[in-house]
Amino acid sequence: QSVLTQPPSTSGTPGQRITISCSGSSSNIGSNDAYWYQQFPGTAPKLLIYRSNRRPSGVPDRFSGSKSGTSASLAISGLRSEDEADYYCAAWDDRLRGWLFGGATKLTVL
Amino acid sequence: EVQLVESGGGLVQPGGSLRLSCTASEFILSSSAMTWVRQAPGKGLEWVSSLSRDGANTYYADSVKGRFIISRDNSKKIVYLQMNSLRAEDTALYYCANSPNSVTGSNYWGQGTLVTVSS
Numbered sequence: 001q002s003v004l005t006q007p008p009s010t011s012g013t014p015g016q017r018i019t020i021s022c023s024g025s026s027s028n029i030g031s032n033d034a035y036w037y038q039q040f041p042g043t044a045p046k047l048l049i050y051r052s053n054r055r056p057s058g059v060p061d062r063f064s065g066s067k068s069g070t071s072a073s074l075a076i077s078g079l080r081s082e083d084e085a086d087y088y089c090a091a092w093d094d095r096l097r098g099w100l101f102g103g104a105t106k107l108t109v110l
Numbered sequence: 111e112v113q114l115v116e117s118g119g120g121l122v123q124p125g126g127s128l129r130l131s132c133t134a135s136e137f138i139l140s141s142s143a144m145t146w147v148r149q150a151p152g153k154g155l156e157w158v159s160s161l162s163r164d165g166a167n168t169y170y171a172d173s174v175k176g177r178f179i180i181s182r183d184n185s186k187k188i189v190y191l192q193m194n195s196l197r198a199e200d201t202a203l204y205y206c207a208n209s210p211n212s213v214t215g216s217n218y219w220g221q222g223t224l225v226t227v228s229s
Contacts, residue, residue, distance in 0.1 A: 035210065037155070044219035045147075045155060047210055056215030088155050098169050099145070099157035 004028065004089055004102035011108040017077040020105045022089030024070050028100055034072035035090040036065055039104070045088065049074060076107075084109045112138060112218050116206050119223030122196055130191040130223055132206030138218060142208035144182065144189045149222075150202040159191060160209070174200075196227045 005023040012018040022034060036049035047056055049065035052072060064075045072091070076083055086104040093100050118130040132144070146158040159180040160169045168180050179192040189206060203222040210217040 039155075044205055044207075044221060046219075047215060047217040050210045050215040050217070051212065054215055056210075056217065086154075090155075090157075096172070098171055099147075099160065101147075101155040101157060104154045 004100050006089060006102040006105045009106045011110055012079045013110050014079055016079045020074045020087050022072045022102050024091055026070060027095040028091040028093040029072050030070040031094055032092045034067050036074045037088045039086045079109055081109045114206050114218050114220035116220040116223035119225045121226045123229050124197060124227055126196050127194045130204055132189040132220060134187050136187050138208050139184055139187050145207050145209060146191050147205045147207060148202035198227050201227045
């Protein structure tokens with residue numbers, strides 16, 4: 001059972017803006033950065049957001065991240081069919097002294 | 111081209127051992143902490159173990175602590191994951207990745223190597 005809690009699924013229509021939440025605690029998101037990964041079936045995860053709100057080079061600015069208290073969010077604007085994938089949040093946990101991943105959020109583009 | 115290539119997976123009986131290898135570009139290994147992440151069939155990502163850039167600090171998930179050992183050989187540009195006392199629940203695709211660069215976010219993953227623990 002993940003200590004970082006994400007909704008198991010979400011959906012949206014093309015062009016829409018959606019957000020995916022990631023709820024943690026004081027020992028992880030509350031005191032450390034959040035990271036967001038995108039994973040397509042049969043492929044390795046790809047980093048979308050690091051240090052809670054920064055995008056690596058090559059990640060479209062349609063993807064944005066934010067953090068408030070012990071929660072983090074990933075927003076995808078201008079939704080496209082190719083965004084349909086699994087999304088994971090991650091954070092270092094000071095108490096466990098290890099990384100935590102949230103359970104996947106499956107995004108469906110209707 | 112930046113690459114991480116895992117190898118060493120396979121079928122092993124419960125209680126057995128395997129050693130996974132992750133061959134990395136030199137600049138990744140010298141500049142990054144390294145991590146193993148696994149994904150059981152149809153399941154989510156699970157962090158397994160991390161090794162600091164200088165190799166001095168190791169970290170393990172509770173589920174593998176005392177059974178797995180992470181190490182690196184910079185001269186060979188390889189990160190290892192020695193897996194002992196394997197259990198059925200260790201069955202997964204094991205990925206090697208570097209920790210995201212704090213400035214650029216550069217983050218590389220291998221294609222994964224499949225470990226199946228079954229009698």
